[in-house]
Amino acid sequence: MTGLQGWLDQPGVTIVLIGALVGVAASLLGAFLVLRRESMLSDAISHSVLIGIVLAYLLTGALDSPLHVVGAALAGLLTVWLTDVLVRSRRVKSDAAIGLVFPALFAVAVLLINVYARDVHLDTDAVLLGEIGFAWLDVVRVGPLEVARSLLTMLVITLVNLAFVVFLYKELKLATFDAMLATALGFRPGLVGYALLALVSVTAVGAFDAVGAILFVAFVIVPPTAAYLVTDRLWRMLVLGCLVAVGSSVGGYALALAFDVSIGGAMASTTGVFLLVALIVGKHGIVARALRRRTPGPPPSILRERETGGAP
Amino acid sequence: MELLALFGDFTVRTVAIGAALVGAVAGVLGSFALLRQQSLLGDTLSHAALPGICLGFLIAGSRRLEPILAGALVSGALAALLVLLLTRTTRIKTDAALGVSLSLFFAFGTVLLTYLQRHAGAAQAGLDAFLFGQAAALVPRDLVVLAVVGGGSLLVVVLGWKELKVTTFDADFARSLGRPVVLIEFVLTVLIALAVVIGLQLVGVILMVALVIAPAAAARQWARRLEGMVVLAAVFGAASGVVGALVSASFRGLSTGPVIVLVASAFVVVSLLLAPERGVVWQLVHALAQRRSLRAHRVLVDLYRLAQDHADLDYASEQGMLDAYFGGPTGHVLRRLERRGLVSRAQHMPEEGTHWVLTGDGRQQARELLTPFGERDAAVGGGTP
Structure with missing residues (x-):
C-alpha cells in the first residue's frame, strides 16, 4: 500500500491518470456520437453544462456539491431537448438549432457569473481551459490512501460509462446503426440516445476541472474518429479510442513539461497526432485510399455479372 | 432614455458603432451559411481563430488589431480546409470533421496562449479578451479596420450576388451554367471567416457563432426572398450589436459578448413566435x-x-x-x-x-x-x- 501511495503522491502520475481517465470516459461515449453523426452535440453540451454548474452553485453556495452533477446533466439534456424542439418545429435546420441553443445558454451562464459570482473561484477561463496542473493538491482519503479528488471523480465517471457501454452494448449498437429496427424490435432508441447524452453531460462536468470544456470535446471526438479510420468493428473502435486517449494523456503531459505550456491543451493537441497517424496508416486513411486508386483491383463481382449477363 | 444618453459617451459610442458593424456583416454572411446548412462552420471558424490570434500577436509583438485579425483569418481558413480535407478524402462525416477541426485548433490555441503567458511577458494580458470579447479594448482606430474589412466583404457580396445566390440554392445548377462553383464556395467560406474574425474582439471566440446564426435565423422567418433575408439579417445583427453594447455598458461588469448574443437570441425567439406565415403565434x-x-x-x-x-x-x-x-x-x-x-x-x-x-x-x-x-x-x- 505504501508503494501505491508513494506512486500516487507524485503529481505527474496523478495528472496523467486524470487525463487518461477523462480521455477514456469521453472517447467511450464519443465513439457512439461520431457514429450517430451527433459529434457537435458534445460541443454544445460542453458549453451549456456551465449553466447547470452556475445554477447549482447559486442554489447551494458550494462549488463541489453533488448537485453539480445533477445540474449539469439537466443542462445537457435541456440543450438536447431545446435543439430537438427547434428542429421539430421545422423552422430551423438541425445545425442552426444547435448553434442557436448552446450560445444562448452559455451566455446566460457567463452573465450569471458576471453578476452573482464575481468573487468566487468560478472564472470562465478555468472552465474553458481547466487546471489539471493543480488537481493533485486537492486530496481526499479513501481507506488507507490519499487520492486526488478529481482522480476519484473521474474514476467513478469512467466506471459508470464503461458499465453503460458494456451492459447496453447491444442496445447502443442497434440504436446507433439501425434505429428503425431497434424500434421495431421493441427497444427504445430515443431513450438510449438521451441516456448517452446525459452521460456526456456528466462526463463534461468531471472533465471541467481537468481539461476544460472545449478540450473535453477533443477527447470526445478525436480518438474515436482516429479509430474509425483504422477499423470497421465497433468494439475495436472503442478499444482503439481508449488507447489513443491514454496515449494522448501520457504524450501530452510530456510535451507540456518540455515546453511549459497548458497540460490540458497539450493532451488535447496530442490526440491530433494520433489522428494524423491514423490518416497515414489507417485502412480508411488518406494514404490507403490513394494506394487503392493507383492499383485498381478487379471490379466488384456484381458489376462483372451485369456486364456479361446482358439485358435482364 | 438613459440608454440613449450613453451615446454621448465617447467610448460607448465607439463600441456601439463597432458592434453595429460586426452584427451587420455577420448577419449578411450568416444568411448564406444558414441556407447552405453550414451554420456550425461558424463555430469551428471562431474557435479555430484562437491559435491565429496568438500567432498574430507573437509575430507583431503587440496587440494591434491588423496582425491579430490576419492570424485569425489564416488559422480559420486552415481549419475550414482541414474540414474539407477530412470530409472529401476519408469517410469522416461533416459533424465529426467540424468537431475535430474545432477542438484541435482550439487545443493548440490554448497551448500557444499559455506559452505566451509564461514566456512572452505580461504584454499579452489583453489576449484573454478574445475568449469572451472585451468592448473596452476597442479603440476608434480599430473601427477603421472593422469598417474596411466589413465593408470590403459586403462589397464582394454585392458584386458577386448572382453567383453567390445560385451557388447557395442550387450548386448543381450553378455548375451546369459553367460557374466556378468551387471558387465561389471558397470565397464564401473566406467571407464567413472574415465576418467571424472581425467580431472576435467584441464577442469572443466562444460566442461569435451565435452572431453568425441568430440574426440570419431570425430574418429567415420573416423573409421569402434572399434579398429581404440578407437585409433583414443585417438589421437584426446591427440592432443586436448596438443594444447589447449599450446594455453591457450601463451595468457594471456585464461582458459585452454574452449580452449581444442574448439580444440576438431574443430576436430569434420573437421571430419564431410572431413572424407572418412561419411564426408559431x-x-x-x-x-x-x-x-x-x-x-x-x-x-x-x-x-x-x-x-x-x-x-x-x-x-x-x-x-x-x-x-x-x-x-x-x-x-x-x-x-x-x-x-x-x-x-x-x-x-x-x-x-x-x-x-x-x-x-x-x-x-x-x-x-x-x-x-x-x-x-x-x-x-x-x-x-x-
Whole structure:
C-alpha cells in the first residue's frame, strides 16, 4: 500500500491518470456520437453544462456539491431537448438549432457569473481551459490512501460509462446503426440516445476541472474518429479510442513539461497526432485510399455479372 | 432614455458603432451559411481563430488589431480546409470533421496562449479578451479596420450576388451554367471567416457563432426572398450589436459578448413566435381563424340543405336540430352569422326555442360554397357527412 501511495503522491502520475481517465470516459461515449453523426452535440453540451454548474452553485453556495452533477446533466439534456424542439418545429435546420441553443445558454451562464459570482473561484477561463496542473493538491482519503479528488471523480465517471457501454452494448449498437429496427424490435432508441447524452453531460462536468470544456470535446471526438479510420468493428473502435486517449494523456503531459505550456491543451493537441497517424496508416486513411486508386483491383463481382449477363 | 444618453459617451459610442458593424456583416454572411446548412462552420471558424490570434500577436509583438485579425483569418481558413480535407478524402462525416477541426485548433490555441503567458511577458494580458470579447479594448482606430474589412466583404457580396445566390440554392445548377462553383464556395467560406474574425474582439471566440446564426435565423422567418433575408439579417445583427453594447455598458461588469448574443437570441425567439406565415403565434391565430370560418360555412350549408329538403326557402330550422346536424353547439356561430347579416332569427309558433332562417345574402353565399361540389350535390341536398 505504501508503494501505491508513494506512486500516487507524485503529481505527474496523478495528472496523467486524470487525463487518461477523462480521455477514456469521453472517447467511450464519443465513439457512439461520431457514429450517430451527433459529434457537435458534445460541443454544445460542453458549453451549456456551465449553466447547470452556475445554477447549482447559486442554489447551494458550494462549488463541489453533488448537485453539480445533477445540474449539469439537466443542462445537457435541456440543450438536447431545446435543439430537438427547434428542429421539430421545422423552422430551423438541425445545425442552426444547435448553434442557436448552446450560445444562448452559455451566455446566460457567463452573465450569471458576471453578476452573482464575481468573487468566487468560478472564472470562465478555468472552465474553458481547466487546471489539471493543480488537481493533485486537492486530496481526499479513501481507506488507507490519499487520492486526488478529481482522480476519484473521474474514476467513478469512467466506471459508470464503461458499465453503460458494456451492459447496453447491444442496445447502443442497434440504436446507433439501425434505429428503425431497434424500434421495431421493441427497444427504445430515443431513450438510449438521451441516456448517452446525459452521460456526456456528466462526463463534461468531471472533465471541467481537468481539461476544460472545449478540450473535453477533443477527447470526445478525436480518438474515436482516429479509430474509425483504422477499423470497421465497433468494439475495436472503442478499444482503439481508449488507447489513443491514454496515449494522448501520457504524450501530452510530456510535451507540456518540455515546453511549459497548458497540460490540458497539450493532451488535447496530442490526440491530433494520433489522428494524423491514423490518416497515414489507417485502412480508411488518406494514404490507403490513394494506394487503392493507383492499383485498381478487379471490379466488384456484381458489376462483372451485369456486364456479361446482358439485358435482364 | 438613459440608454440613449450613453451615446454621448465617447467610448460607448465607439463600441456601439463597432458592434453595429460586426452584427451587420455577420448577419449578411450568416444568411448564406444558414441556407447552405453550414451554420456550425461558424463555430469551428471562431474557435479555430484562437491559435491565429496568438500567432498574430507573437509575430507583431503587440496587440494591434491588423496582425491579430490576419492570424485569425489564416488559422480559420486552415481549419475550414482541414474540414474539407477530412470530409472529401476519408469517410469522416461533416459533424465529426467540424468537431475535430474545432477542438484541435482550439487545443493548440490554448497551448500557444499559455506559452505566451509564461514566456512572452505580461504584454499579452489583453489576449484573454478574445475568449469572451472585451468592448473596452476597442479603440476608434480599430473601427477603421472593422469598417474596411466589413465593408470590403459586403462589397464582394454585392458584386458577386448572382453567383453567390445560385451557388447557395442550387450548386448543381450553378455548375451546369459553367460557374466556378468551387471558387465561389471558397470565397464564401473566406467571407464567413472574415465576418467571424472581425467580431472576435467584441464577442469572443466562444460566442461569435451565435452572431453568425441568430440574426440570419431570425430574418429567415420573416423573409421569402434572399434579398429581404440578407437585409433583414443585417438589421437584426446591427440592432443586436448596438443594444447589447449599450446594455453591457450601463451595468457594471456585464461582458459585452454574452449580452449581444442574448439580444440576438431574443430576436430569434420573437421571430419564431410572431413572424407572418412561419411564426408559431401567427400560425395559431391563422388556424383559429380558419377553424372559425369553416364552422360558419358548415352551418350555412346545413341551413341551406335543410331548407332545400323542406322545399321551402324560408324554412326556419330549430337550433337544437342544427346542433345535432352539426355535431356540437352552434349558438355562437349563428350569432356571428347574424351579425354579418347572413341569417336571422324566426319564431315558429307551436315550438319553443330559437329558430333560424337564411337571409338572401346567406342563401347566396351557401350556393357559392356548394358550387365547387357540383349542382347535382346542391340540388339533391342531404345532411352533412
